[in-house]
Amino acid sequence: MRQRIDKHRFEPAYAQLASILRNQIAEGVYPPGEKIPSESTISKEYGVSPMTVRQAIGVLTEQGLLDRIQGSGTxxxxxxITESRFELNSLREIFQDSAGTQIKVLQLSLGRADARTAEKLDLSVGQRVILIRRILLRAGRPVMFHEGNVRCDPTRPVVEAELSIGPLSELFTGHCDGSVKKGELELIPTVLGETEAGLLGHAPGTPAFRLEYVVYDFDNAPFGWGWFVAPPEVFRLKTHLGLWE
Amino acid sequence: MRQRIDKHRFEPAYAQLASILRNQIAEGVYPPGEKIPSESTISKEYGVSPMTVRQAIGVLTEQGLLDRIQGSGTxxxxxxITESRFELNSLREIFQDSAGTQIKVLQLSLGRADARTAEKLDLSVGQRVILIRRILLRAGRPVMFHEGNVRCDPTRPVVEAELSIGPLSELFTGHCDGSVKKGELELIPTVLGETEAGLLGHAPGTPAFRLEYVVYDFDNAPFGWGWFVAPPEVFRLKTHLGLWE
DNA sequence: AAGTGGTCTAGACCACTAT
DNA sequence: TAGTGGTCTAGACCACTTT
Incomplete structure (x- = not known):
């Protein structure tokens, strides 16, 4: 034990302990694959209660640095590499900076479902859907394309509200409205088509990400689907593994 | 309160409570944006201790279903959409099925760092590096391409071991060896070049994922970098949001 | 049998938010 | 000031692994 826990510090005891253990791992005191001391040992050593030790170890476990095996040890x-996660942080950054972000609506119309939309939204071909096509601009430059389809359901009276600031817009700005129960997302590599390339100011054939989504209401019925397309310089998918400062 | 907690069940109390709350949210008892009862209220209502309630709420918070705001409520x-995470599950599935997976080494050689490798591995151009190119086969069919570069460091005596089953292979099979402290990963959309397309049995220009990595040792020095390339049907990046069963 | 992590109790006090 | 979540105690018993 090198460091002690100062219970009068602003930082809570479990966080101090987590950081001590983390440093010890970084210094090679406990190399990868090795067992760290038991929870009760640490509890006595640092003079904190068992639950506090558990919480500290829990933090490092969630960060993927430790593995708890019942009956055996930590x-x-x-x-x-397979345990890494990619988060859509770059999207959040773009949307939260609402000052520097503009949305240009290219198309907003009442149409009829084609085969693919019918399948995605559990409709028959030809049923009414609302179609929206938009471009997201950052500092006046186009960075992302969005196409969305929403079910046009007579039992849902708030169609107009949806068109202006409804779920499609809120998917952009960070939150769907309360009528969304669940959604699925898929990230797919693609290349920009003629239209998208023109809109985004790139050459056709440029590699890009396509983020496709379907959202469901509280009856588990799909009511919207669509996709975002952005080139990789806009949509960075980076992550870190292991012991970073 | 509709359901009770049975403390004699195999399922722990906190898990039972989490699942009760989850069902109530799914049924619309607590709609999105609304406050759920306070921890002490739930504690009294279900006859479990405050810590047990915290754990239950903690589970749902980690799943992204609840938001705790100190002093205000849950x-x-x-x-x-920006809070979704993509995990590399499809990679794990491939690598864990070691029976159906083969690795074919295309090239394994001692070479000299080009400009890019020199930059990535913090070397001078022309310093010695080990280059490996491999193809991963599933049921005899090529599914993924890998190119990796490892620093050829005279102070690290285990070069031969690395070449055969060392970190490069372990990146594939799920674990790096203990000398890896940290790594960074980036996922980039790309298109298959002539060579890769030929090796993977696709047309050149097919969209694909490129997963690029750099790994660092416990001195924080980069000692390996490389990338995996796979078409999207191999490398599914799907995720779910909200209340799925 | 001994040791480990997993769950749980029944409180306590603190930091923060709302009124 | 009252209510909320955040931290913490000092134990207890259980499930599981190892010896």
Whole structure:
């Protein structure tokens, strides 16, 4: 034990302990694959209660640095590429800076479902849907394209509200409205078509991400689907593994 | 309160409570944006201790269903597209099925760092590096291409071991060896070049994912970098948001 | 049998938010 | 000031693994 826990500090005890353990792992005191001391040992050593130790270890476990095995012990994890997660942080950054972000509506119309939309929204071909096509601009430059389709349901009276600031817009700005129960997302590599390339100011054939979504209401019925397309310089998907400062 | 907690069940109390709350949210008892009862209220209502309630709410919070705001309450979260995470599950599935997976080494050689590798591995151009090119086969069919570069460091004596089953292979099979402290990953859309397309049995120009990595040792020095390339049917990046069964 | 993590109790006090 | 979540105690018993 090198460091002590100062219970009068602003930082809570579990966070101090987590950071101590983290440093010890970084210094090689506990190499990857090795067992760290038991929870009761740490509890006595640092003079904190068992639950506090659990919380500290819980933090590092969630960060993917430790592995708890019941009956056996807590081990320092080896790095695994398959355990990495990619988050859509770059999207959040773009949408939260509402000052520098503009949305240009290219099309907003009442149409009829084609085969693909009918399948996605559980409709028959030809039923009415609302179609929206938009471009997101950052500092006046086009960075992302959006196409969305919403079910045009007579039992849902708030169609007009949806068109202006409804779920499609809120998918953009960070939140769907309360009528969305669940959604599925898929990230697919693609290349820009003629139209998209022109709109985004790139050459056709440029590699890009396509983020496709379907959203469901509280009756588990799909009511919207669509996709966002952005080139990789806009849509960075980076992540870190292991012991970063 | 509709359901009770049975403390003699196999399922722990906190999990039972989490599932009760989850069902109530799904049924619309607490709509998105609304506050759920306070922890102490729930504690009294279900006859469990405050810590047990915290754990239950913690589970749902980690799942992104609830939001805790100190001093204010716990709220049902609205869906947000920017909070989704993509995991590399499809990679794990491939690598864990070691029976159906083969690795074919195309090239394994001692070479000299080009400009890009020198920059990535913090070397001078022309310093020695180990280059490996491989193809991953599933049921005899090529599904993924890998190119990796490892620093050829005279102070690290285990070069031969690395070449055969070292970190490059372990990046594939799920674990890096213990000398890896941290790594960074980036996912980039790309199109298959002539060579890759030929190896993977696709047309050149097919959209694909490129997963690029750099790994660092415990001295924070980069010692390996490379990338995997796979077409989207191999490398599915799907995720779910909100209340799925 | 001994040791480990997993769950749980029944409180306590603190930091923060709303009124 | 009252109510909320955040932290913490000092134990207890259980499920599981190892010896």
């Amino acid at each position: 081990f320092v994890k080896k790095l695994s | 709220f049902v979260k609205k869906l947000s």
